[in-house]
Amino acid sequence: MDELEKRLEVLFELEKYDELLKLAFENLHSSEESELLLYTYIIIAFMNTGEYKKALEFCQKSLGIYPEIAYILSLKAKIHMQLSELKEAKKSIEEALQLNANDAEYYLVESRIYFELSNFVEAKKSIDRALELDSTNLDYHIVNAMALYMLDGEKVAKEIIEEVLAKEPNNIKALDVKQNFFTYKLKEKKSILQSMLFLNPFDKESQKDLKFIHNYYRYIPALMSFTIVVSFIFHTNRLEFLYLESYLPFLYLALMLIGSNDWRFNIPFVAIMMGINTYYTNIPDGLELADYLAIAFISTILNFFMMAVFPFVIMWKNRLIKLIKGFRKWQK
Amino acid sequence: MVDMILSIEYKKLIITFFAHLWVALLYGSFFSVMASEYDLPFIFGLFVQVGTVVLVTYVAYQEEVRRYYPFMKALGVNFLGFILWLGVAMTKIYILNIFALVVVLYAIRYKCSRCIEYKRFEIG
Numbered sequence: 001m002d003e004l005e006k007r008l009e010v011l012f013e014l015e016k017y018d019e020l021l022k023l024a025f026e027n028l029h030s031s032e033e034s035e036l037l038l039y040t041y042i043i044i045a046f047m048n049t050g051e052y053k054k055a056l057e058f059c060q061k062s063l064g065i066y067p068e069i070a071y072i073l074s075l076k077a078k079i080h081m082q083l084s085e086l087k088e089a090k091k092s093i094e095e096a097l098q099l100n101a102n103d104a105e106y107y108l109v110e111s112r113i114y115f116e117l118s119n120f121v122e123a124k125k126s127i128d129r130a131l132e133l134d135s136t137n138l139d140y141h142i143v144n145a146m147a148l149y150m151l152d153g154e155k156v157a158k159e160i161i162e163e164v165l166a167k168e169p170n171n172i173k174a175l176d177v178k179q180n181f182f183t184y185k186l187k188e189k190k191s192i193l194q195s196m197l198f199l200n201p202f203d204k205e206s207q208k209d210l211k212f213i214h215n216y217y218r219y220i221p222a223l224m225s226f227t228i229v230v231s232f233i234f235h236t237n238r239l240e241f242l243y244l245e246s247y248l249p250f251l252y253l254a255l256m257l258i259g260s261n262d263w264r265f266n267i268p269f270v271a272i273m274m275g276i277n278t279y280y281t282n283i284p285d286g287l288e289l290a291d292y293l294a295i296a297f298i299s300t301i302l303n304f305f306m307m308a309v310f311p312f313v314i315m316w317k318n319r320l321i322k323l324i325k326g327f328r329k330w331q332k
Numbered sequence: 333m334v335d336m337i338l339s340i341e342y343k344k345l346i347i348t349f350f351a352h353l354w355v356a357l358l359y360g361s362f363f364s365v366m367a368s369e370y371d372l373p374f375i376f377g378l379f380v381q382v383g384t385v386v387l388v389t390y391v392a393y394q395e396e397v398r399r400y401y402p403f404m405k406a407l408g409v410n411f412l413g414f415i416l417w418l419g420v421a422m423t424k425i426y427i428l429n430i431f432a433l434v435v436v437l438y439a440i441r442y443k444c445s446r447c448i449e450y451k452r453f454e455i456g
Contacts, residue, residue, distance in 0.1 A: 121400065121446045128451055135456035144452065151400040153450040155341055160452055167455055319403055 004034060008041050017045040036066055043075050052082050070099040074106050081113055089113050104133040104140065111143055118325065120150040138164050142173050149181055158182045172199050179209075186213050341397060348392045351406040352440070353385065355413035359433045360384030362417070366426060384433070392440050399447045409439050 004027055011020040024038045024045070039062035046055035059076040066072065073096035080089035093110045100106065107130035114123035124147040130140050141164050148157040161182060164174040179192040193210045197203060363384060364377030395401060416432035 121448050124400075124448050131453040135453045138455070141453070141455060148450055148452075151448065151450070152344070152396075153400065154343075155397075156450045156452055163455055323403060 005037065008037075012041065012045075015048070017049050020045050036062065036069065039065075040072070040075075043072070043079075047075070047079060047082075052079050055079050056083070068099055070096040070103065070106065073099070074103075074109055077109050077113065081109075081116060084116075086113060086116055090117070102133060104130040104137065107133070108140060108143060111147070115143075115146070115150075118322070120147055123147045124151060138168060138171060139173065142171075142177060146177065146181075154182075170195075170199055172196060175199075176206075186216065189213060344396050345389070345393055348396050348401075349385075349389050352388045352392045352409065355410045355436060356385040356388035357381075358413060358417055359388075359429060359436070362426075362429055366429075388437070388440070391437050395440055397450075399443065399449045402444070402446045405444055405447065409436060412436060412439050 004023075007023060008020060011017075011023065020041060024042050027034065028038050028042075029035070039058060043055050043058050043062070046052070046058065056076065056079045059072060059079060062069070062072050063076070073092050077089045077092035077096065080086070080092060090110075090113050093106060093113060096106050097110065107126045111123045111126035111130065114120070114126060124144075127140060127144045127147055131144060134140065141160055145157040145160040145164075148154075148160070161174050161178050164171055165178065168174070175192055175196050179189050179196070183189045183192060190210065190213050193206050193213070196206045197210065200206070360381035360383070364381040367377040367380050368374070392401075413432070413436045416435060417429065420426065420428045420432050
């Protein structure tokens, strides 16, 4: 028994799941003592290889034999979460918590389920309970920071992340959260992403973000110039495009909404468009080099102004979406 | 003093200001009208109006930095303020508006089921 346990542990540590599964299946019905342990290893191995349906199948089997094992129920909840079956996940973790209410890990799973359900108040309540039981785990603090951030407690959330990073400067999750939510300067973002890639060079998300920042600095001046030229042509021939003028506010709005996916990208364009329009309402006759420079100046000022204002626009947009979602839920 | 100014969350302050501006202006303008009824100078009425807005914003900001302030609560507070204001208008005992404002301020400070505290834990 001990030898089997050790072998399974070694295979698990080495991430040799095929061999682990083979060994576990061979010994599954050999003794009742080790059956639960073997089931657990099988479920986790299937989870780690991404075969969630099979993992769920073995969860059901093991729960048929051992219905009151909270750990298996928590694994079941995790599998349901991966399969986007959130109601079932919630039900499983509630059952696990009924059996054992003193395990912080279960509250963490519950909190994550609530996160997926966009119920951040309940997510915060769950993670609070987890932290009351165990405040040494940094993961719990990071989830707490995320819950606080979603509930508009940005300042406290940022302080928590800073504390976590002071304690463990190479915590990749904390670095990820910091660069995603608490860093507004692209250069700072870039340095965090670089250190993240140093820790995990194959992280595709970080690579993508870093590439975006790199491209932003590389192409934005050219794109801005292009927009100015297009706007210049548009406005010098504005009598031909006069019918489009009344649609301009909608264009700004559309640009803002598109920009909210990555708001940095569209700000210069919106600024230029608004700059030209503001200028033209004041001086409608002709356009010379000096006017052209004035437009560039106004656009730059507007750019900085909108950089400051745009996060509010996004925040109110998110609030509106949240409200609409809530309304739909209430309708159902 | 400097620490206090530096610790202000301006984003929240602006949001709070606009979220409660309507109800604050409703009561503020009423108080300033009352002041002019008593033949007090115009500037006094103005101060009363600004003071009401500042008071409401201050109370709401204190609440916002302590706990989560749901959007529906802000709507509720504004609606409650309006209903109370209408009620007082119907009784025609206009001084009751002071009590109505106190009720509104208590409503802002009311801890609803979703108003979860911004609780943090020491890293053990």
